[in-house]
Amino acid sequence: MQSNWARLDNNGNLYPAVLSKSYTTIFRLSVSLFEAVQVDALNRALAVTIDKFPYYKVHLRPGAFWYTFVKNQRTPHIVIDSKYPCTFMPFKQRGVFPFRVRAWGNTIAVEFSHALTDGTGAMIFLKTLLADYYKELVGGLSEMDRRLFEADEQIRLGTSPYVEEEAEDAFRRYFDSDIPDSEGYLKAFRLPGKRKSTDQYGVLTADMSVAQLRNQAKMRGLSLTEYLVSVYFFALQEIQICCMKRRPRKHWSPLSIMVPINLRPMLPSRTMRNFFLALSPHLDTRLGYYHFDEICPKVHHFLRSQLDYRNVKQDIRKNMRGVVHPLLRIAPLFVKNSVIRMVYRDQGEKAFSGNLSNLGVFSLPKPLNDLVKSVSFVPPPSPVLGIKCGVISYGDTLSVTFGSLVEERLLEYHFLSFLRKAGVRPYLRGNWKGETNALLSPLRS
Structure with missing residues (x-):
């Protein structure tokens, strides 16, 4: 940030408008250490880390037409974690x-x-914070530690020389006004069940072997993400059959899963702000039942085709409409907020049955590997979808976290039961009450 203020990126513009106690817009990335956290050392580390990310040392300010981020003179401090x-x-x-x-x-x-950012930005921030925390614990870095940290491109030992590039809105760079819009979405089947308030956001994490999952995916020619999305579809279909069995199939709604994709590997950018697109593989269950081996190729070919450079540019064009449309650009902020809220709630998440976001591999150099036991990724709560799924891997452990506002655990049960029958044994941890849910209890044995 050369000046004391910055525009929000194209995706970021959405979230202040829809922010509420129901739509908190907050996602979480956490690590569990082998030893108890020394909060004083972590506070000192945070004071060092935040100065390496000046585009995060901000607060939100409303303007006449758009929200902006303004430099925050305060220093962030560690807060006590909570159950939810x-x-x-x-x-x-x-x-x-x-x-x-x-x-x-x-x-x-x-x-x-x-x-403010997406999962990639949060991952780089957390890894840098862990490095600064380690430095506080040991009183400085040895030459060997420094070389190991420098070899990891996602750890900042000092302020990056690419701060301006990291603060860019990469959507604007790759926006092409000559590309036609992509098609819209159909209203999708949604999980049944009473919704809880977001201050009771239930979290269930299933830790499982990367090798076991990769073997299952490889048998079908799938990536890990494609395999997990296929399992997700199978679980949703089982739930839909139970819920809709008294209605003719022609009146069913299709299944659709939002799959956020990091664009940085395809469209080179150093941005530390949002730079992802949500792909939407779908399954039209009005046409009949799909066996798992029929779901897999549909997911595989859809995701591979949509990751074509031309399709990605088209989706960026569609996502940028609200920013570049001449009438919306000059509309007052309160009008923009009303329009964005209406579109998001009526046409946004209602087009999806679920959400699966895979942050990929969380890797650490050896000194930090000896510090960190496990990693988890919790997606933002959604009263509409009810449940979202966050995936991250660390070492030979892949962690699938269900963030749920639904009292029933049907999705988790069907998803994890399928994996267990496939020979993948999940180890469960979470914050659900008493850990006595009858549906999940067979999975703990």
């Missing part, structure tokens, strides 16, 4: 950071609003 993650953060208030760092016991967690 991703709760409301009043970052529209002056001086409130759009992120927080939480700690309790042996857990360190960063919680970001999607207004």
Whole structure:
């Protein structure tokens, strides 16, 4: 940030408009250490880390036409972690950071609003924070540690020489006004069940072997993401059959899963802000039942085709409509907020049955590997979808986390039961009450 203010990126513009206690816009990335967190050392580390990310040292300010991020003169501090993650953060208030760092016991967690960044940005921030925390614990880095940290491109030992590039809105760089819009979405089947408030966001994490999952995916010629999305579809179909068995199939709604994709590998950018697109593989269950081996190729070919450079540019064009449309550009902020809220709630998440976001591999150099036991990724809560799924791998463990506002655990049961029958044995951990849910109890044995 050359100046004291910056525009929100194209995706980020959405989140202040829809922010509420129901739509908190907060996602979470956490690590569990082998030893208890030393909060004083972590606070010192955070003070060092935040200065390496000046585009995160901001607070939100409303303008006449758009929200902007303005330099925040305050210093962030560690807050005590709570049982329920991703709760409301009043970052529209002056001086409130759009992120927080939480700690309790042996857990360190960063919680970001999607207004500020995406999972990749949060991962780089957390890895840098861990490096600075390690430095505080040992009183400085040895030459060997420094070389190991420098070899990891996602750890900042100092302020990056690419700060301006990291602060860019990469959507604007790759926007092409000559490309036609892509098609819209159909209204999709949604999970049944009573919704809880977001201050009771239930989290269930299933830790499983990367090798076991990769073997299952490889048997079908799939990537890990494609395999997990296919399992997700199969679980949703089982639930839909139970819910809709008294209605003719022609009146069913199709299944659709939102799959956010990191664009940086395809469209080179150093941005530390949002730079992802949501793909939407779908399954039209009005046409009949799909066996798992029929679902897999549909997911595989859809995701591969949509990751074509030309299709990605088309989706960027579609996502940028609200920013470049001449009437919306000059509309007052309160009008924009009303329009964005209406579109998001009536046409946005209602087009999806679920969400699966895979952050990929969380790798650490050896000194930090000896510090960190496990990693988890919790997606933002959604009263519409009810449940979202976050995936991240660390070492030979892949962690699938279900963030749920639904009292029933039907999706988790069908998803994990399928994996267990396939020979993948999940180890469960979470914050559900008493850990006595009857549906999940067979999976713990």
